[in-house]
Amino acid sequence: MAASLHFLLLLLLVSSFLYNFKVSQSHPSHPKQKGAIFHVTKDVTTLQYVTQIRHGIPVRPTSLVLDLGGPLLWLGCASDSDSSSSRTLISRSSIKCLSANPNIHKSKTTKCESFTQNRVNQVATQGDLAEDIIFVDGSQTKSLPLPFLFSCAPKLLMNDLAAGARGMLGLGRTRVSAASQVAAALGSKPQFILCLSSSNGVVLHDSGQYGSYFVVPGVSDSLTYTPLITKVDSPHEYFLNLKSIRVNGKQLALNYKEGLGGIKLSTVVPYSTMESSVYAVFVRAYDQAALAMNMTRVASVAPFGLCFGTQVGSRLPVVDLALQSEMVKWRIHGRNSMVQVMDKVKCLGFLDGGPEQKSSIVLGGHQMEDTLLHFDLSASMLGISSSKFMDQSTCSDLGLGFGFRESM
Template identity: 25%
Template sequence: MASLLPTFFSHDYLLLLLLLLFAFVLPSRCSHATQKEYLSSHHTVDVRSLLPTNSCSSSKALHEGYYEQRLNIVHQHGPCSPLHRKKNLSHKQILNNDQSRVDWIHRRISSSTSKQQDKLRDSLDSATIPARSGRSLSTGNYIVSIGIGTPKRDFSVLFDTGSDVTWIQCKPCVSYCYPQQEPLFDPLQSSTYANISCGSPYCSQLNSYGCSGSGCLYSVQYGDNSYTVGFFAQDSLTLTPSNVIPNFRFGCGEKNRGLFGRAAGLLGLGGDTTSLVSQAYQKYGGVFAYCIPPTTSSTGYLAFGGSSPTTNVQYTPMLTDTDTPTFYFLNLVAIIVGGQKLSISPTVFSTAGTIIDSGTVITRLPPDAYSALRSAFQRKMSGYKSASAFSILDTCYDFTGYNNVKIPTVALQFDGSVMANLDVSGILYVQSISQACLAFAGNSDPTDTAIFGNMQQKTFNVVYDLSKKVIGFSPGGC
């Protein structure tokens, strides 16, 4: 036995033992690490959670301490909405309307070589715009409740970072108003209401204006022939009980046509001079934030001013375009799928440019960027059965029979190394379990502006700081 000990503990044997350890022990650790990496590059999702419920659930804001004075955001067609319709829009209608909005944005950006004022005719009766029915650029999106007048009347309005003029439907409707949930606003019942005179410098700030007697007329016409026309006026705007803006300038619409749902009008949060953000700049410092809820059956928030939270907020530069000051531009520089950065030339993004828009549903990408995203997503979803394309969405899957599915993570990287890791609710547009589609679409032209839409913004605390010219993102906002 003694003669065997040197052999047993020989150098060669110890070396063999170490090799066996490397062969069997270390690979198991590497496999564990690989598995963790795989899991971190995917969302594991209960299939049932992909569909909204019929009951409203309030989301708890992560940053309540900063945004105590905030408005609730709800989807106008969801169970949290105060607007009741006999029949909500179908998914196909919502997506078709979304394409109409995108077409309108692209036309507006491409044609705005200079800011021009369009004149209306000199009376409200003759200030006619073709009354063809069409798809409203804001149909199918999110609403907040605001108060107008003294005493205030509450109205449910669409909120939109891609529009400037705030407007509501007003009495008398000289020809027609579309049906809305709340009664029309009656200027005669507000002690603080006043029309803005045609000679006022505020009147000339409008992109389209005219006169009716001494009163200033406004007009907003959207790309699908939806429109609102009426008097440009001022009155008290109540956002929350402690946030009241006196002499707020808005459109008192007396001729309105379009599929705006049953909302009373629109809250304009664009960057031009007539928007709420610009009018209340001194009060709120050009700062506002919102969180779009993960489902149509939950709530988010819209808040103004105050100190924005610094924890986990990453800021990217806000770019300005003097030809189209309404829109908020930023630099999209890369896309990451399943933890892997896609091979996309930087010129693909710089040629198109990018805006962030609360009213566009589906994010639009330059053709080459979308093709790369689609291919990478399809490779990682190859284990699931494909479904037919749906409207503008061409990459769809059938999850029938699955309890859980694994969805690759998707992140958008912006200038300043800002990474927006999308919530799973912002990756798939789910019409039904048998048709869940990648919630992105490609533009038809490489020069068309990319649009960071509201579906991909879901659950982010999105902070706009016009004074610092930055836009911030932090996860888990609602």
């Protein structure tokens, strides 16, 4: 009798969570929550950024690789042994399927199939769109339950992910990305804060209410905003205009190929890559600036092409990426432009992306570390923190302050 009652209560709880997803757009599930947080660590072997969710019934902790431009959350979960009693598959004829797949292809199955890609190794396949409960850390509680749509993909897609990771958490510009779904559950406009670190980083979802992160003095006024641009062939990814590149204040003479000139932001690329013709000019300019600062060139260390012998605390050339104008720039200091590869040897953390790279620059994780980035999707703007602000704060501080608690 007790076991039956327990099962009935569990069933009612699950039904309530799944119903709340349907009304989350007009009636926020957690109106008193000012935000939610994903804690992010860096895997030292793959250099991928990893976060953790708890999901399903029974609740399981699951590690996921962070994918800034990924269209949705996907899990390697095709096996019955991985099944959750609260998971349901989405029908191909449902509104939820249409929101996840605006161009549904003809299929003989009644399940909603979604194109799913491991964007680390570029392997892709069809996954089944499913819904389950996930738990994230909230501003008022340790365990904030959210009904969530995701792709349940074959386990072969998990190849080349960081050890222990079972999928990817996509924050891209789609209706079913983690960024959009968390914002809908909080009843806020779609926005999030990304702050990567070589140790403890965060993804913060801030509602803009109840003591919002952005009303804290010194935070909002430390951000410089620039438009996010959309590319037809990759509408879910984040791109910025690129006006010019300067090294130690000297502007590079670049002749972009047709269609180039933009910057793509990526957390699955560990070090920034440049289209070959841009890379050649950039490396030559950086080498000249380094030699003018009495830095000593040393043998290259793969995969890097330009390395120097440096002392601790040595000054390094500064790279400025001018965005929509020369007045709006992303400044990359030495700690982000150079990589310590061995004692007293640092290498330029930009790689040759080849002549076929579609963007002039793919800005990778290393170059984004220790920089607070505010993605305001409703306004299609990106806020970039000043170096002064980040000199006084760390990514770990963001998870401790502003009403958020550390993960257990």
